[in-house]
Amino acid sequence: MQTQNASELLANIPSIDRDMVQTKLTDELTNSPYKIVVLDDDPTGIQTVHGVSVYTDWTTNSIQAGFREENKIFFLLTNSRGFTSAETITAHTEIAERVQAISEEEGVPYVLISRGDSTLRGHYPLETVTLKNAIEAASTTTFDGEVIMPFFKEGGRLTIENVHYVQYGENLVPAGETEFAKDRTFGFQASHLGEWVEEKTKGEFKKDDSIYITLETLRAGDVEAIKNQLLSAKGFQKIIVNAVDYVDVEVFVTAFLQTLKEGKHFLCRSASALTKVIGGVSDKALLTRDELITEDTGHGGLIVVGSHVQKTTEQLNHLIESHLVEAIEFDVHLVLNEEKFVHEIERVRTSIEELISAGKSVVYYTRRERLDLGENRQEEELQLAIKISDAVTSIVSDLTVRPNYIIAKGGITSSSVGTTGLSVKRADVAGQIKPGIPVWKTGAESKFPGCAYIVFPGNVGQAETLKEAVEVLEGK
Structure with missing residues (x-):
């Protein structure tokens, strides 16, 4: 075709x-x-x-x-x-x-x-x-x-x-x-x-x-x-x-x-x-910063990027090049060495906490090259992928500082961050920050109640869309 x-x-x-x-x-x-x-x-x-x-x-x-x-x-x-x-x-x-x-x-x-x-x-x-x-x-x-x-x-x-x-x-x-x-x-x-x-x-x-x-x-x-x-x-x-x-x-x-x-x-x-x-849901204008951030902590925001589709990597690169946020690469290939992987998780989490506490927003992202073990080892790769996903999520669940907002990029990443990392049982869908990019307001039971949690699909938007969403949240 x-x-x-x-x-x-x-x-x-x-x-x-x-x-x-x-x-x-x-x-x-x-x-x-x-x-x-x-x-x-x-x-x-x-x-x-x-x-x-x-x-x-x-x-x-x-x-x-x-x-x-x-x-x-x-x-x-x-x-x-x-x-x-x-x-x-x-x-x-x-x-x-x-x-x-x-x-x-x-x-x-x-x-x-x-x-x-x-x-x-x-x-x-x-x-x-x-x-x-x-x-x-x-x-x-x-x-x-x-x-x-x-x-x-x-x-x-x-x-x-x-x-x-x-x-x-x-x-x-x-x-x-x-x-x-x-x-x-x-x-x-x-x-x-x-x-x-x-x-x-x-x-x-x-x-x-x-x-x-x-x-x-x-x-x-x-x-x-x-x-x-x-x-x-x-x-x-x-x-x-x-x-x-x-x-x-x-x-x-x-x-x-x-x-x-x-x-x-x-x-x-x-x-x-x-x-x-x-569902009989009416049209609604895109959300403004005032609607998104109802409790301004003075802390920086947090962006988590797990998706590996080409569009996500393009959007990540645009965000990093904008210098709107600090960037931390999470070297997930260290999953092959248990001790080094534990140290890497700790390094990423503590670096994030220091920056957020200082009012600086941070994007942390998994290393862009896929981990490839070679032919006929898909089952092992899947097990390692689960271990990596758990580590990405644990960085959020172990945070001791409340970010001003959280963005998670990628379907599976945003699900695990929302349900496990933030312990959300029920959320209100507030609307969209950009077309096709929804926002949860987290429930009272969650790790950070009332936080704006942006669920950013891996395959939605143009190259600049992630940067533009961060600009809204940062009031730029």
Whole structure:
């Protein structure tokens, strides 16, 4: 598949009266009894919402609290992208059984969304198959279809003629031809979402058997036609939704909610745009420094960089070159020598504390070269990667000085820093500091209550975006 020019491709897509679309959507959302439960495979899924809760576990108490909130939507952070397949099955079975039981107890129906990476990485189809099997075993529900919608405008992830693209400047690159498709754990080749489903399900679900919601139908505002397509779904049929803007999601969700009223059952595998629209979350301006830092300690801030994707390294280099912050490289290759590694962790932590106490902000980052042990040693590499991740997190959990703010760069890094390093059980999503970059306000139970914790995905933003986010926090 060829790289496309974004302007040329988007110029051919018809416009639609968005006010009319939103009026119809508001009617459906107002009358919808459904609680939207989002299972987030890393903390970046809240990158489009604000004023909602994210729970960092899936205990009965957390799920029950989510169901009892006034909000239509809440998030459960599974961090499953960092799980083995066995761990993923265990977690999703537990969640499905608890959600079903609590839904029955509370008398509140629900829709489950498995929020995955917009570049198509993650435990798919394992997560949604596990959810389907567990819920069908525990109830009378039979799932007719699975909605697949990786569209995420803020990150430049667009689906056109069933092909999922990643935007780089003016270029739209088919997802299967990006660095994300070469992921060592979750790699894939297909960019056409029907082919991607066929590839991922090993042929169980064929490209030609999928239902496709086209941009033409969406831009015609033909809710009835989309509803009829959804009503035809059976046997957990895959429903591929095209989208290049939020209005496409709004038309689809209107039809989707109408279809639920007809008694159809669906699971969703999506990126974060669908969660915003179906959760009824309004637009909100980017957060200001005054909104972010409500308790100014006079200390410096802390930026943790673990992600190794190319975009992260570019953003890190721009930040370091700006001289906005002090930079400390964490030589994680010393993990091969236990004694040296312990000393390195201590050196990094004490250096950070000294600088933060003096009012200087710090970025500490893992050495950029990947640790490669050679052929057929992936299991050893994985064990070392876990040890490195634990060390990165321990530096935060062992801090004796409260930073003015904390940024964590990378999905798995931000999850472990938030849940283990900061001991967050529940956080409020305050909004975004930059498009697609969400902010938690940490709960009272956390290590630093009320702290602005910026969850910065590894693959979002331009080369300058990390520097620009720090400038906001520093009041520059």
